[in-house]
Amino acid sequence: MTHYMTRLLKKILLIVLPFLAALAIVSNTFDGDLGWHLRFGQEAWAGNFQYLDSWTYTFFSQPWVNHEWGGDLLFWFFYDKFGYFSLNLLVALALASAFFITQKTFFKKLSPADWLLALAFILSVKFLLVARLAMLAPLFFALLWLTLEKLPNKKTYYWWPLILWAWSALHGSWILGFILINIYLVGNAVAYFLNKKFPSLAGKNTGWTVTTFKNAILWQIISAAVVCLNPYGWKIWSEIAGYFLGGGYFKLFINEWLPSWTYPVYPWPLIIAAAGAVFVFLGWRGKKISLAQGLLFIALLTTALLHKRNNIFIVLVCLPLASGVWREIKERMNYRPRPMLASIIIIAVAGLAGVFFLTKIHYSADIWRDDLLKRYPFPIGATEFLKQKTAGQQVKIFNEFWWGGYLNWTLPNALVFLDGRGTATWLDANGSPLLAEYRKIKFEEGELNKISAQYIILNKNHYGYPQPDRLNRIIFDKNDFAKLFPQKKSALEEELTQNAEWTKIYDDGAAAIWEKK
Numbered sequence: 001m002t003h004y005m006t007r008l009l010k011k012i013l014l015i016v017l018p019f020l021a022a023l024a025i026v027s028n029t030f031d032g033d034l035g036w037h038l039r040f041g042q043e044a045w046a047g048n049f050q051y052l053d054s055w056t057y058t059f060f061s062q063p064w065v066n067h068e069w070g071g072d073l074l075f076w077f078f079y080d081k082f083g084y085f086s087l088n089l090l091v092a093l094a095l096a097s098a099f100f101i102t103q104k105t106f107f108k109k110l111s112p113a114d115w116l117l118a119l120a121f122i123l124s125v126k127f128l129l130v131a132r133l134a135m136l137a138p139l140f141f142a143l144l145w146l147t148l149e150k151l152p153n154k155k156t157y158y159w160w161p162l163i164l165w166a167w168s169a170l171h172g173s174w175i176l177g178f179i180l181i182n183i184y185l186v187g188n189a190v191a192y193f194l195n196k197k198f199p200s201l202a203g204k205n206t207g208w209t210v211t212t213f214k215n216a217i218l219w220q221i222i223s224a225a226v227v228c229l230n231p232y233g234w235k236i237w238s239e240i241a242g243y244f245l246g247g248g249y250f251k252l253f254i255n256e257w258l259p260s261w262t263y264p265v266y267p268w269p270l271i272i273a274a275a276g277a278v279f280v281f282l283g284w285r286g287k288k289i290s291l292a293q294g295l296l297f298i299a300l301l302t303t304a305l306l307h308k309r310n311n312i313f314i315v316l317v318c319l320p321l322a323s324g325v326w327r328e329i330k331e332r333m334n335y336r337p338r339p340m341l342a343s344i345i346i347i348a349v350a351g352l353a354g355v356f357f358l359t360k361i362h363y364s365a366d367i368w369r370d371d372l373l374k375r376y377p378f379p380i381g382a383t384e385f386l387k388q389k390t391a392g393q394q395v396k397i398f399n400e401f402w403w404g405g406y407l408n409w410t411l412p413n414a415l416v417f418l419d420g421r422g423t424a425t426w427l428d429a430n431g432s433p434l435l436a437e438y439r440k441i442k443f444e445e446g447e448l449n450k451i452s453a454q455y456i457i458l459n460k461n462h463y464g465y466p467q468p469d470r471l472n473r474i475i476f477d478k479n480d481f482a483k484l485f486p487q488k489k490s491a492l493e494e495e496l497t498q499n500a501e502w503t504k505i506y507d508d509g510a511a512a513i514w515e516k517k
Contacts, residue, residue: 006343013350014115018099020357021122022129023092027085027362029130030372032402033420034075035409037133040066041076049231055408057396057415057453058434059426065232065239066421070169071133084367091135095122098138099319105146106320107327112346114323119353121319124268125312128256133171134309138316140167144177145317148184148292152212157219161226168227168236175240176313181220183299187292189213194291203284203291243424249433250423255464256309263484264465264472269311273301276318279325288324368410379403379511382457383410386506386513390414396453401438402464403457417453441492448495448502456502456514458493 031037040050050066053059066072078086099118103110122129129135144163147156160181167174192213194202228234251257260270280297283289297317304314364370373380386397387410396415399407404419418426418434426434441447442458463485468476489497496502496514506513 006347010112010343010347010350013347013354014112015100017115017350017354017357018118018122019092019096020354020361021119022095023088024357024360025122025126025129026091026095026131026135027088027364028360028372030367030376030378031130031132031405032376032378033132033405034367035405035407036419036421037068037072037405038076038079039408039412040069041072041074042080044069044073045076045080051231053421055415056404056418056422058417058428058437059422060415062426064421064426065235067168067172067236067239067243068133068170069231070166071136071171074170075133084364087131091129091131094136094139095129098142098316101139101142101146102316102319103323105142105149107323111327112342113326117322117326118319121272121315121322124272125266125315127266128309128312134173136170137167137173137176138312140164140170140174141176141180141313142316144180148181151184151216152207152209155215157215160219160223164223165226165229169230172240172243174227175244178220178224179299180296181216183296184292185213185216185220187290187295191291201291203294204287204289206290206292239425248424249436251307253435253439254423257307260305260308260311263476263480264468265475266308266311267471269304269315272318272322273304273314276314276321277301279321283321283324374510377459377461377510378406379457379459381508382506382511382513383407386414386455386457387411389505390455395455398441398451398453398456400457400459401435403459407457417451442490443492445491445495448492448499454516456492456496458490458512458514460507460510460512 036055039055043050049069051063052061053064054061075087078090096118099122103114103118107114140163144160144167147159147163150156164174164177167177188206188208191202191206192208195205224237227236230236232239248257260266276297280289280294284291284294297314300310300314300317303310362372364372367373369380383406386395390411390413392413394413394415396417397407397411398417401418402420404416407414407416408419418438422434424433428434428437437450441450465484468481488494493512496504501517502514503517504512505515
């Protein structure tokens with residue numbers, strides 16, 4: 001094998017490896033909200049674009065804003081034309097591309113270490129990776145970050161309206177794009193003035209001028225207006241403001257929105273961020289990191305600590321930082337590897353890793369009947385039972401909240417109590433979050449009479465948390481686990497067993513169904 005062919009093979013393997021890792025992880029997971037996303041996309045492509053809710057009995061005929069409308073159209077198109085596995089491919093490609101773009105933003109030429117770091121950083125957040133629209137957000141973040149880093153030498157703010165519009169159509173995290181822009185505006189503005197009197201505090205000089213600031217503000221306003229070009233108009237702004245900037249009752253109970261120090265603790269992103277904090281400080285002091293970059297790191301570290309779902313962004317910004325540190329270590333050590341020997345070793349290691357990830361990829365022809373769903377578990381048998389029992393009828397079902405999206409798809413004739421669409425912003429007649437009402441009915445005594453449904457479906461042995469590993473057994477004690485994994489029945493199930501108006505008609509160990517007489 002020639003030296004050229006060896007280098008080419010090495011490069012291909014290293015490029016493909018992060019993608020295969022992401023695909024292996026994503027293909028072995030399932031998003032409980034996929035059902036309502038696909039149903040929205042299916043109906044929208046058929047000409048029935050949803051502006052009013054018609055899938056729940058608690059919010060029926062009320063207006064709602066789908067801040068992922070474009071993503072649902074995209075997911076349904078791929079699902080309908082190419083099958084469920086195409087969604088895994090799409091998400092894995094977006095994730096791998098985000099890490100690649102982030103590296104290329106700062107380094108013209110990538111070394112094997114850069115690719116291996118990208119692989120390691122992707123694996124560090126595997127607990128977050130799933131085939132869902134939120135996984136497209138890192139790609140848009142990376143693209144927007146690229147444009148900000150290229151200013152003021154290139155007029156890249158022309159790309160902002162396109163990037164932010166596409167992001168706003170696909171997922172509600174687009175507000176992060178405007179936050180990113182303003183972090184750079186503030187950071188560079190402060191550095192601009194610090195350079196005049198306190199240059200030692202200004203960090204790396206980015207060269208932003210008054211003209212750069214004016215153009216950045218102008219194109220941000222243009223982008224904000226362009227975002228309103230959607231089926232819901234300006235309401236997309238109010239929806240996202242309520243979702244991300246409000247107090248958020250849902251942030252107290254939805255696992256991905258809980259702080260990173262709550263159970264379960266995932267250590268690797270925190271370790272990466274801790275090391276990153278040291279390098280950011282040293283880089284800022286050494287004029288190798290700009291004040292804007294430092295502020296971005298602080299902002300993302302804060303949000304990652306407050307909400308587990310944001311760990312992917314802090315890991316993403318730490319990636320080029322780690323690559324830069326590795327480059328400096330090599331330079332100081334005057335490390336010069338033997339090219340041919342190093343290439344052979346890398347090809348062997350990358351090849352074995354690639355084969356390993358290939359064997360872990362789960363291909364699903366029909367995800368709704370796949371054994372993968374039993375790991376969570378979803379009420380597969382219970383749903384089939386209800387489908388046969390209620391064929392041709394429109395019934396109301398009080399459901400486990402996290403089963404709502406699944407039921408939206410598998411029982412399209414049923415009206416559920418609540419699904420993922422109403423997690424954050426849907427309110428009842430009294431102005432209380434519907435999620436709060438759901439929790440009150442399930443966990444507080446004397447609430448059964450509030451249920452106006454014909455059927456109740458509850459889980460039997462799933463708590464929404466993974467079983468504790470060694471680290472979490474050290475961090476948390478038995479009292480914590482007793483609260484997280486209660487052995488007694490919920491208040492609602494206790495009341496159902498004692499109420500003569502309700503009869504249990506199905507129980508398979510994973511789910512139970514009660515029918516009102």
